[in-house]
Amino acid sequence: xxxxxxxxxxxxxxxxxxxxxxxxxxxxxxxxxxxxxxxxxxxxxxxxxxxxxxxxxxxxxxxxxxxxxxxxxxxxxxxxxxxxxxxxxxxxxxxxxxxxxxxxxxxxxxxxxxxxxxxxxxxxxxxxxxxxxxxxxxxxxxxxxxxxxxxxxxxxxxxxxxxxxxxxxxxxxxxxxxxxxxx
Amino acid sequence: xxxxxxxxxxxxxxxxxxxxxxxxxxxxxxxxxxxxxxxxxxxxxxxxxxxxxxxxxxxxxxxxxxxxxxxxxxxxxxxxxxxxxxxxxxxxxxxxxxxxxxxxxxxxxxxxxxxxxxxxxxxxxxxxxxxxxxxxxxxxxxxxxxxxxxxxxxxxxxxxxxxxxxxxxxxxxxxxxxxxxxxxxxxxxxxxxxxxxxxxxxxxxxxxxxxxxxxxxxxxxxxxxxxxxxxxxxxxxxxxxxxxxxxxx
Numbered sequence: 001x002x003x004x005x006x007x008x009x010x011x012x013x014x015x016x017x018x019x020x021x022x023x024x025x026x027x028x029x030x031x032x033x034x035x036x037x038x039x040x041x042x043x044x045x046x047x048x049x050x051x052x053x054x055x056x057x058x059x060x061x062x063x064x065x066x067x068x069x070x071x072x073x074x075x076x077x078x079x080x081x082x083x084x085x086x087x088x089x090x091x092x093x094x095x096x097x098x099x100x101x102x103x104x105x106x107x108x109x110x111x112x113x114x115x116x117x118x119x120x121x122x123x124x125x126x127x128x129x130x131x132x133x134x135x136x137x138x139x140x141x142x143x144x145x146x147x148x149x150x151x152x153x154x155x156x157x158x159x160x161x162x163x164x165x166x167x168x169x170x171x172x173x174x175x176x177x178x179x180x181x182x183x
Numbered sequence: 184x185x186x187x188x189x190x191x192x193x194x195x196x197x198x199x200x201x202x203x204x205x206x207x208x209x210x211x212x213x214x215x216x217x218x219x220x221x222x223x224x225x226x227x228x229x230x231x232x233x234x235x236x237x238x239x240x241x242x243x244x245x246x247x248x249x250x251x252x253x254x255x256x257x258x259x260x261x262x263x264x265x266x267x268x269x270x271x272x273x274x275x276x277x278x279x280x281x282x283x284x285x286x287x288x289x290x291x292x293x294x295x296x297x298x299x300x301x302x303x304x305x306x307x308x309x310x311x312x313x314x315x316x317x318x319x320x321x322x323x324x325x326x327x328x329x330x331x332x333x334x335x336x337x338x339x340x341x342x343x344x345x346x347x348x349x350x351x352x353x354x355x356x357x358x359x360x361x362x363x364x365x366x367x368x369x370x371x372x373x374x375x376x377x378x379x380x381x382x383x384x385x386x387x388x389x390x391x392x393x394x395x396x397x398x399x400x401x402x403x404x405x406x407x408x409x410x411x412x413x414x415x416x417x418x419x420x421x422x423x424x425x426x427x428x429x430x431x432x
Contacts, residue, residue: 038210
């Protein structure tokens, strides 16, 4: 009797549960098969799409960007190296030009100096020559004058002697006397 | 019936299908699984269709999700764990979008059913077990015998490790299921208060402001929980996969 009542009340509870759907929906075992099947289908498709379409695409984009950034960086480095090389070349050219200018200047200076020197030497040589010539001339004139002095002295002496003794001395005596006197 | 906070979890058949006495009907749950998959795939594919070197806003959302999960997985398992990246990424995106879809009024929350979350958890655990044995053979069982334990303690620790391993699929699935379920029930209950109090005239309407504010706050919290639970699911998946890759800890 008591057992019957319990069965009846259990049946009553089960009835109410059936009326309100089946109790608590997440624990309703009858829906599990459908949920599992559709989850397997949808998640399977989703996994396939992610693995084969979406993820390779995003990975590709990220890879491209990484490559591009790395490429740009190396390009920038290359350009920087080129610039450095150009600056070095420019500086070297500048130094070379400076050296060359120095060379030209000192060459010119040396050349001018040498030119000047040679001209000076030439002028000095000319002057010396002229000096020499003048000295020779002076010596000539002096000699001439001196030789004429002898004659003049002779004549004067002869005139003096003629006045004193009334007779002109012989040429030989005169020359002799002159020679002793002049020495 | 509409005020019943449980009715939102009711599964309704859309196309009844029955094979060999088993009910495989296309239900509202199936519909939202399909919508989740379709919306997520469409978003990820169309947002990246420009393949922009400089990403557009939607493209950077996709890239962020991708790099977020890639970073999480790499941190947890190292670079050899990247073979599981499609699995972890799919799980994260599926759970996240299913959770967020549940936040729309009148939408069905796929992840509020224990069988769905349990199936996903079993997918993770069976991947761990199958891959663990495939890669390490019997050495995979070292997982249950941590090194550096004094002799007498080994059986006890091993027992604890085995129990903790067996409870993983349960904790993984129940955590997600319970969070989604409880959140939606709370929301519905507080939203129900607003309507019930509104029926009591001016005083009732004034009194309804409090549950209204609560509903707004809980909605914000639920969005956070939706993301957080998807993230937790993905992180735990990564940690379990790490056990399969490196069983001797």
